Amino acid sequence: MRVWALPLALVALVSCVTQSVPRRQQARVHTAAARPVVIDPVMLAKRLRAMQPGWPRSRKFDCARLKCVALTFDDGPGEYTWRLLDLLRQRDVRATFFVIGQMVAADKGGRIVRRIVGDGHEIGNHSWSHPPLAELSHEALQKELKHTEDIVRRLTGVRMRVMRPPYGSTDDEVAAETRREGLAQILWNVDTLDWRDRVATTVARRAGEAKPGSIVLLHDIHRTTVEAVPALLDTLGRKGYTFVTVSELYGRTPAPGRTYTERTPTGR
Structure with a gap:
């Protein structure tokens, strides 16, 4: 992942989490939203990779045809x-x-x-x-x-x-x-x-x-x-x-x- 892509990836990750967590967990997230959130970039990178099973994701080159x-x-x-x-x-x-x-x-x-x-x-x-x-x-x-x-x-x-x-x-x-x-x-x-x-x-x-x-x-x-x-x-x-x-x-x-x-x- 490129360094410049980290902010965009964070936005996408937050969006995915908000849409997928159960209703009870959403309530906890909204309650905590008023407090400052400190993001550990290492943990974020791990969570992003966890969303991509089979890392590193292949770019699907057909090496039977390509050199x-x-x-x-x-x-x-x-x-x-x-x-x-x-x-x-x-x-x-x-x-x-x-x-x-x-x-x-x-x-x-x-x-x-x-x-x-x-x-x-x-x-x-x-x-x-x-x-x-x-x-x-x-x-x-x-x-x-x-x-x-x-x-x-x-x-x-x-x-x-x-x-x-x-x-x-x-x-x-x-x-x-x-x-x-x-x-x-x-x-x-x-x-x-x-x-x-x-x-x-x-x-x-x-x-x-x-x-x-x-x-x-x-x-x-x-x-x-x-x-x-x-x-x-x-x-x-x-x-x-x-x-x-x-x-x-x-x-x-x-x-x-x-x-x-x-x-x-x-x-x-």
């Missing part, structure tokens, strides 16, 4: 994420952010993750501390996923439906646990290697090699990656690509426990 590409950003939120969000907003582009719980906790008050959600991006679980999940005990695996789930849900009100195993480290046990947690495993088929090669032009060139249905791996914790975004958007835009979230790429919420690397011509 769609899903840009994904790992390991944040970090010091460059806010600038990235500005760039994506300017282009009206939605992406998917796989966040680390410790990084979310370091962002005091959850300012960045709330903006990720408010701007309509998809948010996913990237574990609490970024270990290779396939090497963990069952208890440690559960904690890595659950702690990140809890902090994101507390700060944003959103129940994540996708996750990315750090380093792509997964196995049958990870698949079983993500299935229990209601999380699909999202990998990638285009690796920009932006963590290794901190050169914006190189990152943009590699992202520009995406094909229809690609899931592109990027990291918003690197300044050079954020600097590459305008050029990669221009490159893919000239090729006629539509930028979508992971769920929009598949036209539905991906199935829990299942592993996805790209959308194939058959829609899988």
Whole structure:
């Protein structure tokens, strides 16, 4: 949700509540109307999202016909994420952010993750501390996923439906646990290697090699990656690509426990 839309959303919310509450509750609302009302913007955002089941609501792109590409950003939120969000907003582009719980906790008050959600991006679980999940005990695996789930849900009100195993480290046990947690495993088929090669032009060139249905791996914790975004958007835009979230790429919420690397011509 855009910041400028908050007052309009508030008016709409108040109207809906007034029209839908029982008569006895209306009386209480009218009695209290004489007192000043203090609105908590965080609670308001949660209530607005609660009115939209299945967040984030898909824009219903037909990626079986369109040339769609899903840009994904790992390991944040970090010091460059806010600038990235500005760039994506300017282009009206939605992406998917796989966040680390410790990084979310370091962002005091959850300012960045709330903006990720408010701007309509998809948010996913990237574990609490970024270990290779396939090497963990069952208890440690559960904690890595659950702690990140809890902090994101507390700060944003959103129940994540996708996750990315750090380093792509997964196995049958990870698949079983993500299935229990209601999380699909999202990998990638285009690796920009932006963590290794901190050169914006190189990152943009590699992202520009995406094909229809690609899931592109990027990291918003690197300044050079954020600097590459305008050029990669221009490159893919000239090729006629539509930028979508992971769920929009598949036209539905991906199935829990299942592993996805790209959308194939058959829609899988």
